Amino acid sequence: MKRIGILALLHESNTFLDEPTTSDHFRSNLLTEGAGVLEAFRGTQHEVGGFLNVIDGTPDFEAVGIFAARAMPFGTITEACWAELTERLIHRLQQELPLDGLLVAPHGATVACGAADADGDWLQQVRQITGRGMPIVGTLDLHANVSQQMVKNCNALFGYRTNPHLDQFARGQDAARCLLNSIRTGLMPEMELVQLPLCVNIERQATEEPHGRKLWDEADRLQSRPGVISVSCLYGFPYSDVEEMGASVIAVADGNRETARQAAAEMATFWWARRAEFDGQMISVEEGIRRALTIRGASPDRPVGLLEMGDNVGGGSPGDGTWIAHGWKALGCGPCLTVLADPDLVKLAEKTGIGGVFTAEAGGKVDPERHGPSYPDTWTVERITDGHFSESEARHGGYSVFFQGRTAVLRGVTGLTVIATTLRMAPLSLQQVLSQEVDPQSFAAVILKGVHAPVAAYAPVCSQLIRINTRGATTADLHSLHFQHRRQALHPFENNDGWIP
Secondary structure (H helix, E strand, O other), X not given: OXXXXXXXXXXXXXXXXXXOEOHHHHHOOEEEEOHHHHHHHOOOOOHHHHHHHHHHOOOOEEEEEEEEEEOOOEOOEOHHHHHHHHHHHHHHHHHHOOOOEEEEEEOOOOOEOOEOOHHHHHHHHHHHHHOOOOOEEEEEOOXXXXXXXXXXXXXXXXXXXXXXXXXXHHHHHHHHHHHHHHXXXXXXXXXXXXXXXXXXXXXXOOOOOHHHHHHHHHHHHHHOOOOEEEEEEEOOOOOOOOXXXXXXXXXXXXXXXXXXXXXXXXXXXXXXXXXXXXXXXOOOHHHHHHHHHHXXXXXXXXXXXXXXXXXXXXXXXXXXOOHXXXXXXXXXXXXXXXXXXXXXXXXXXXXXXXXXXEEEEEOOOOOHHHHOOOEEEEEEEEEEEOOEEEOOOOOXXXXXXXXXXXXXXXXXXXOXXXXXXXXXXXXXXXXXXXXXXXXXXXXXXXEEOOOOOOHHHHOOOOOEEEEEOOOOOOOOOHHHOOOOOOOOOOEOOOOOXXXXX
C-alpha cells in the first residue's frame, strides 16, 4: 500500500488585534494527531474530507493521519503556541515515516510571533524532513497571502475558487488526484507563482459577482489549455500585515514549467488590467439601514441581511460589535436579530432563568471604541442551550459540527433579539439560529457578523444582503489601518501602473 500522510494547520491571523491566538484557541476547536485526523475530517465538506474521499476510493493507497490543528480567526499566534504546534507536527511526521507522499492543508494567511510567514515556515520544516524527492501537494484558502517559501516547499497548490468557500471538498479532491497521479507516473507537477502589487478589498471578494465572475471565467479558459492542471487566483487577507499580503496567482502544469509560467503571467495580466474593479465600495450604517427599509417595504415577508464588515468574526473580530444594532434602534423599523459573543450576558441569563427578565448591557465589551458601545435593554430569557449544532450542507469553511458554548436567546423591549454566545462563532450556518428555535423570517432585519461567509447560509431566507462598513478590526476602509510590514507600491494605496508580471 502507498502511504499518504495528511497534515492540516489552519488559522487566519488578524495582526490588527491586540489579543493573540494561543494553544487554548486550537484546543477549543481542533487539535489532533494520528487517527484523530481521519476521524475529524472523513465525510466532511472540508478539503481534507476531499483528500480522504479520493484516497479511500483508490486501491493500493491509504491515508495516514499525521496532525491537524484549526482555530477560529483571531490575533497573531503566540511564540509558545507556534512552537508547540510545529514541534508536535514534526515529531508526529517523523514517527510516521516512511511515506510515499504528503497532502497538506495550510491556510495561507497564518502569522505567528517570530514567523510572519507561518505557513511557509511549517512547510519548510516539513520539506527538510521529507527531502525533495517526496511529492507534497496541498490546498490554500482563497484568502491566502502566498509566499515564495510556501510554493518552494510544495510541488503543487490548489486554491479555493469560491467565496463563500463552497468548493473546499472539490479542491481537496483535485490535490489528492494530482498527488496520486504523480506517485503513479513519477512525473512531478510544475508550479509558478505571481504576486500582484494589489490589495483586494474584502468587500469585493465575492467570486460570483460580475467582477469576480470575469476573473474566474478567464482562469477557466487558461485552465482548459493542454498541460495546465490548475489556475488559482488568491485574493489575499488584508488584515495580516505581512510582506506577502495581497493578491497572487498560482498556475500548476503537468511537468512543464514554461506552461505554468505562461498561464500564471496571462492570468495576472488580466487581473491587473481590472484592478480598479476590486476597490471597496463603502456603505455607511445610516445608508445601509435606509436601503434596508426600502427593500423591506417592497418585500415585507422576508428580512434584510445587514452584513457588519467591521466586526467580521471570520476575519478575527470579537463578534460583539453594536454599531448596526444602535443604528437600527435609531433609524430602523420592526424587530431585529443579532448574534453577539458575550459570555457575561450568557451568565446573567442563566442566573435569571428561562422566562425571567433582567436589565443589562449587551455586547460592546471587548473594544467599544472600535466596535461600538454596549447596547442597554431589558431582556426576557427565552431559551438557554449548550451551543452545539450541526450543518449537513456545504458551507463556508467546510465545517459540519459547531460549538459556540452556552447560548442564550434574549428578547429586548427595544425590538432587538440577541442570541448571546459564550464562544465566538462566525455566521456560517443558518443552524446557528434555527437550532435555538429562532425563525429569522420573523424579523425585519438580521445583523450578520461577516462579509461573504454568511451568504450561502442566509441568502435563501433574506430578501437581500447589504454589506455595511463599520469601524472595527475588520473594517473595509483599509486606508484607516496602520500597516507597517506590507509591500510598497501596492494598489490602491500607491500608484504602480507600470507593473507587469
